[in-house]
Amino acid sequence: MTEQSFKNKNILLTGAASGIGFCQLKTYLNQGATVYALDRQKIKYIHPKLHAYQIDISQHAELEQLVTTIVSKKSIDILLNTAGILDNYEPSLNIDYAIWQHILNVNLTPMFILTNCVLPKMISRGHGYIINMASIAGFSAGGGGAAYTTSKHAIIGYTKQLAFDYADKGIHVNAIAPGAVKTAMTAKDFEGKGEMAAQVASQTPAKRWATPQEVADLTVFLTSQQSDYINGAVIPIDGGWTLGH
Numbered sequence: 001m002t003e004q005s006f007k008n009k010n011i012l013l014t015g016a017a018s019g020i021g022f023c024q025l026k027t028y029l030n031q032g033a034t035v036y037a038l039d040r041q042k043i044k045y046i047h048p049k050l051h052a053y054q055i056d057i058s059q060h061a062e063l064e065q066l067v068t069t070i071v072s073k074k075s076i077d078i079l080l081n082t083a084g085i086l087d088n089y090e091p092s093l094n095i096d097y098a099i100w101q102h103i104l105n106v107n108l109t110p111m112f113i114l115t116n117c118v119l120p121k122m123i124s125r126g127h128g129y130i131i132n133m134a135s136i137a138g139f140s141a142g143g144g145g146a147a148y149t150t151s152k153h154a155i156i157g158y159t160k161q162l163a164f165d166y167a168d169k170g171i172h173v174n175a176i177a178p179g180a181v182k183t184a185m186t187a188k189d190f191e192g193k194g195e196m197a198a199q200v201a202s203q204t205p206a207k208r209w210a211t212p213q214e215v216a217d218l219t220v221f222l223t224s225q226q227s228d229y230i231n232g233a234v235i236p237i238d239g240g241w242t243l244g245h
Helices: 019-030 060-073 097-107 109-125 146-169 184-190 195-202 212-222
Strands: 010-014 034-039 050-054 078-081 128-133 171-178 234-237
Touching: 010 019, 010 109, 019 034, 019 078, 019 212, 034 060, 060 109, 078 109, 097 109, 097 146, 109 128, 109 146, 109 171, 128 146, 128 212, 146 171, 146 234, 171 212, 212 234
Parallel strands: 010 034, 010 078, 034 050, 078 128, 128 171, 171 234
Antiparallel strands: none
């Protein structure tokens, strides 16, 4: 792949304090971008081109106010909707309304809010990239519980509709669907003797978990000129897991 440079590019990123989001943050900064990074946790990283904000994105009014302020000062070239939470793989009868709504409030609705904040300027410039973090749970059941799986299916639908509606305006919208990625969010699978992690690896044709950096590298490609004809796609990065499910 051609060496990438994101100098003079502005990135808006959620879920930036750990895991995939943290790798995305460091990767784009290393490529010369300016990153506006959001997370509920404090982002423990210092860089002259990093603007970090500690915010709970499930607080939608506060989120919209913050991002509106950022966008009023800077044009966002790339939006990375990475933040998300799991639901402990619970079936519907084990999930009450509050938990259901919280999963959607974190995983889904912020994508709509942030996208609508950045789209007008992207359209006026005739160019922009949006990457939504889906999951293998967006393709089939079993990758999460009822709430998580629903949210990831919805993210895929939203991604496709955005691309359909705005591709002719120069907007590139794609989703990434990771399988098993070793992050803080999946740390429970590695507890004790790591039997759950080993089981997941055994069910994956590649026989291993992905690293967050592998997902970050795919993100870089999907926001580069080399991927300009890819639009409305959902790219699995799952070691072949979906081949057998």
